[in-house]
Amino acid sequence: xxxxxxxxxxxxxxxxxxxxxxxYHLNQFCxxxxxxxxxxxxNANEDAYLNSYPMTPAQRGAVIKxxxxxxxxxxxxxxxxxxxxxxxxxxxxxxxxxxxxMGVDAYRDMMLRGGRPIEGNRTNSEWEKD
Amino acid sequence: xxxxxxxxxxxxxxxxxxxxxxxxxxxAYWKPVFEGFNKSREWMKKQNxxxxxxxxxxxxxAFDASCIPTFALGxxxxxxxxxxxWGPRPVxxxxxxxxxxxxxxxxxxxxxxxLTIMNEMEVDHGLTVPLSIMYGDVGPNEEWPALVIPLCxxxxxxxxxxxxxxxxxxxxxxxxxxxxxxxxxVVIFGTGGMSHxxxxxxxxxINSEWDTxxxxxxxxxxxxxxxxxxxxxxxxxxxxxxEMVMWHVMRGALDAEVTEVHRHYHxxxxxxxxxxxxxxxxxxxxx
Numbered sequence: 001x002x003x004x005x006x007x008x009x010x011x012x013x014x015x016x017x018x019x020x021x022x023x024y025h026l027n028q029f030c031x032x033x034x035x036x037x038x039x040x041x042x043n044a045n046e047d048a049y050l051n052s053y054p055m056t057p058a059q060r061g062a063v064i065k066x067x068x069x070x071x072x073x074x075x076x077x078x079x080x081x082x083x084x085x086x087x088x089x090x091x092x093x094x095x096x097x098x099x100x101x102m103g104v105d106a107y108r109d110m111m112l113r114g115g116r117p118i119e120g121n122r123t124n125s126e127w128e129k130d
Numbered sequence: 131x132x133x134x135x136x137x138x139x140x141x142x143x144x145x146x147x148x149x150x151x152x153x154x155x156x157x158a159y160w161k162p163v164f165e166g167f168n169k170s171r172e173w174m175k176k177q178n179x180x181x182x183x184x185x186x187x188x189x190x191x192a193f194d195a196s197c198i199p200t201f202a203l204g205x206x207x208x209x210x211x212x213x214x215x216w217g218p219r220p221v222x223x224x225x226x227x228x229x230x231x232x233x234x235x236x237x238x239x240x241x242x243x244x245l246t247i248m249n250e251m252e253v254d255h256g257l258t259v260p261l262s263i264m265y266g267d268v269g270p271n272e273e274w275p276a277l278v279i280p281l282c283x284x285x286x287x288x289x290x291x292x293x294x295x296x297x298x299x300x301x302x303x304x305x306x307x308x309x310x311x312x313x314x315x316v317v318i319f320g321t322g323g324m325s326h327x328x329x330x331x332x333x334x335x336i337n338s339e340w341d342t343x344x345x346x347x348x349x350x351x352x353x354x355x356x357x358x359x360x361x362x363x364x365x366x367x368x369x370x371x372x373e374m375v376m377w378h379v380m381r382g383a384l385d386a387e388v389t390e391v392h393r394h395y396h397x398x399x400x401x402x403x404x405x406x407x408x409x410x411x412x413x414x415x416x417x
Contacts, residue, residue: 087215
């Protein structure tokens with residue numbers, strides 16, 4: 001993968017064409033859960049439902065395990081994976097709490113204190129220092 | 131002649147819609163968010179636009195990964211609020227000024243903006259939350275006080291259109307609207323932002339200082355604002371902060387000189403910095 005100028009931003013995926021291509025079937029599965037009839041079918045039998053989306057075994061495993069960060073690493077996009085989370089009763093804020101590894105309560109507290117500051121969070125080198 | 135009298139910039143955080151739909155706007159968390167909209171709602175009542183030209187982004191609702199238009203103009207007679215995974219919002223169907231929308235489509239395409247035309251489309255929180263912010267509670271059996279022409283901008287798959295492209299599109303939108311014969315008061319909305327990152331390990335990023343600078347530029351130096359690079363949005367305002375490119379369409383459609391009549395900024399609403407500004411055209415009185 002060629003280096004891109006935005007690869008230097010820590011803890012962030014930029015959903016570009018390369019990621020979109022890699023995550024296509026995973027994202028199309030996730031977005032199908034926007035509709036109630038599909039949520040019902042998925043919740044009745046996850047394995048059978050997933051058979052109609054030709055994603056990779058790793059992507060499928062990440063769906064089954066609800067490994068939210070791995071889903072993004074494998075080409076998922078947050079607006080899509082959020083539909084799987086919503087199906088599980090997890091809203092955007094609680095999903096973010098899980099992805100950051102802070103947990104839901106600590107994340108909510110951080111947001112109430114003004115969010116994650118930009119200082120120290122601009123470049124990979126700032127994260128590597130820690 | 132139709133004319134653009136004012137522009138509204140505002141976030142479209144879905145949780146703002148949820149708070150209104152579940153009557154939680156008075157609790158300690160939401161109160162400071164909604165207090166800043168009181169003046170906006172009074173202004174909106176007085177302004178009483180006939181048509182809102184509403185720039186927003188679809189969140190994989192009308193457009194999933196199979197089709198990603200950079201700019202798509204809603205030309206259907208009406209738009210149903212979509213089920214985004216937790217049931218449709220209890221708000222009215224959104225009605226278009228269909229004749230004007232097709233005039234705008236034709237004008238923009240001949241002005242060399244190659245739009246996608248949507249003759250069927252559901253709309254998500256990106257469109258309905260700004261209407262709720264500006265109009266307050268309007269039930270599903272009532273009507274929105276204005277007709278709405280939606281313009282969707284892709285900001286989900288990188289790259290979105292540049293700020294400069296959006297700014298120039300705004301200018302073309304103004305030419306389109308002002309060449310429409312009916313005497314209509316049009317307000318343009320640019321929505322999304324402000325700083326926020328919804329995903330991965332840097333989620334929760336907020337950059338209030340940057341957001342304030344952006345709001346200042348909206349009023350004072352829109353050309354400088356339109357030159358902000360994608361990399362700067364991504365790094366300084368979070369991966370989803372790049373939605374702010376849509377504000378430039380709104381700003382491009384206004385006069386170079388505007389009057390800022392209201393501003394509101396609050397952190398947090400869910401994961402997001404809520405930003406809001408109302409700008410009136412200085413030329414509005416002379417029209």
